[in-house]
Amino acid sequence: MKESNKLWTGQYVAIVLMAFLFFLCLQLLTAGFxxxxxxxxxxxxxxxxxxxxxxxxxxxxxxxxxxxxxRVNVKKMSIYSLxxxxxTLAIAYNQQSVPLxxxxxxxxxxxxxxxxxxxxxxxxxxIPKKRLGEGIGYYGLATSIGTSMAPMxxxxxxxxxxxxxxxxxxxxxxxxxxxFSFFIKPSKEELxxxxxxxxxxxxxxxxxxxxxxxxxxxxCALFSITLGGVISFLRELGKEEHLGGSVSLFFLVVAIVMLxxxxxxxxxxxxxxxxxxxxPAAICGIIGLFLLSITHSAxxxxxxxxxxxxxxxxxxxxxxxxxVSLVTKEKQGTANAMYxxxxxxxxxxxxxxxxxxxxxxxxxxxxxxxxxxxxxxxIIYTFLFMKxxxxxxxxxxxTSTSQSx
Numbered sequence: 183m184k185e186s187n188k189l190w191t192g193q194y195v196a197i198v199l200m201a202f203l204f205f206l207c208l209q210l211l212t213a214g215f216x217x218x219x220x221x222x223x224x225x226x227x228x229x230x231x232x233x234x235x236x237x238x239x240x241x242x243x244x245x246x247x248x249x250x251x252x253r254v255n256v257k258k259m260s261i262y263s264l265x266x267x268x269x270t271l272a273i274a275y276n277q278q279s280v281p282l283x284x285x286x287x288x289x290x291x292x293x294x295x296x297x298x299x300x301x302x303x304x305x306x307x308x309i310p311k312k313r314l315g316e317g318i319g320y321y322g323l324a325t326s327i328g329t330s331m332a333p334m335x336x337x338x339x340x341x342x343x344x345x346x347x348x349x350x351x352x353x354x355x356x357x358x359x360x361x362f363s364f365f366i367k368p369s370k371e372e373l374x375x376x377x378x379x380x381x382x383x384x385x386x387x388x389x390x391x392x393x394x395x396x397x398x399x400x401x402c403a404l405f406s407i408t409l410g411g412v413i414s415f416l417r418e419l420g421k422e423e424h425l426g427g428s429v430s431l432f433f434l435v436v437a438i439v440m441l442x443x444x445x446x447x448x449x450x451x452x453x454x455x456x457x458x459x460x461x462p463a464a465i466c467g468i469i470g471l472f473l474l475s476i477t478h479s480a481x482x483x484x485x486x487x488x489x490x491x492x493x494x495x496x497x498x499x500x501x502x503x504x505x506v507s508l509v510t511k512e513k514q515g516t517a518n519a520m521y522x523x524x525x526x527x528x529x530x531x532x533x534x535x536x537x538x539x540x541x542x543x544x545x546x547x548x549x550x551x552x553x554x555x556x557x558x559x560x561i562i563y564t565f566l567f568m569k570x571x572x573x574x575x576x577x578x579x580x581t582s583t584s585q586s587x
Contacts, residue, residue: 239291319448410532
């Protein structure tokens with residue numbers, strides 16, 4: 183039976199909308215919690231810890247979701263997880279106890295780990311193979327716009343309203359995502375996988391790790407370290423340079439650029455492969471970080487947003503598409519879990535490690551230092567992916583030559 187190449191089905195649209203709402207919901211607080219705790223406790227380290235425990239909880243949770251995703255009803259899991267997130271968000275209302283808020287951030291991270299793995303796997307399972315880059319590009323666009331808009335919205339709201347109001351918005355977004363979850367139907371392939379005999383199902387180790395997805399995941403972690411620094415500390419850089427009002431515009435520029443870049447990068451991936459995307463996009467990221475490291479004006483800050491937006495909009499979905507394309511159909515949940523765990527790990531390292539570095543060297547320095555991560559990304563990508571491609575070409579050439587002799 184011929185596979186349909188239709189991308190924009192009702193299910194795909196619902197999953198993309200859920201992804202946008204859910205990422206916006208929790209990333210509002212990724213930016214909001216550090217700012218809130220820093221203001222009331224005057225302790226940036228405690229503020230950064232709010233992001234770290236969230237990311238670590240998500241990282242620990244995801245491998246087990248990769249194992250469970252073909253053994254339980256995905257729809258019920260998403261409904262229960264979203265209800266859990268909404269309740270724990272509501273409990274944080276009007277709280278100022280750091281230990282309690284840290285515990286709630288752990289719960290938020292668990293919900294984030296579950297839902298991001300489920301949504302990404304649902305999306306990749308229904309995207310036609312010939313449109314994988316484009317489909318993941320649009321899905322990634324929804325998650326990235328949610329992630330990049332969140333700091334802008336959170337900081338703008340905190341400038342005039344209370345943190346409790348931000349929590350109310352997050353709860354409303356969680357409830358909306360919860361409502362959308364009732365319209366999701368697992369694909370026939372997913373239903374078939376849940377009925378496979380136990381002896382044929384993936385073991386826990388196989389569900390947690392796939393070496394084919396490891397390199398794209400490591401590359402994602404390197405990029406996400408820079409993202410953690412941008413989301414967590416750009417507000418402080420803006421304060422230092424008296425550019426507070428322009429910080430929200432920076433994230434707006436990033437969101438607009440990503441909106442334009444994602445569809446283009448997806449089509450390029452499907453037609454020409456990932457090489458034509460990774461190199462120019464990573465270079466744009468380096469330019470953006472360099473501009474942040476020297477910025478003293480609003481115009482420089484917005485130019486940095488443009489270049490970083492190109493990088494963010496192209497690098498992350500391309501690496502996810504690579505990870506998913508390298509594994510078998512039943513391991514796509516594993517690849518997505520590894521990919522998003524690496525993203526969270528990078529964010530956690532960026533928010534904590536760069537925060538410590540900022541305390542000693544300043545905020546300009548950490549963005550210049552972050553360039554090292556993107557240089558490493560290019561070196562590893564070139565050495566492992568391009569060398570592998572060359573060796574495969576040589577093997578094919580040698581085989582055809584021997585056959586012609």
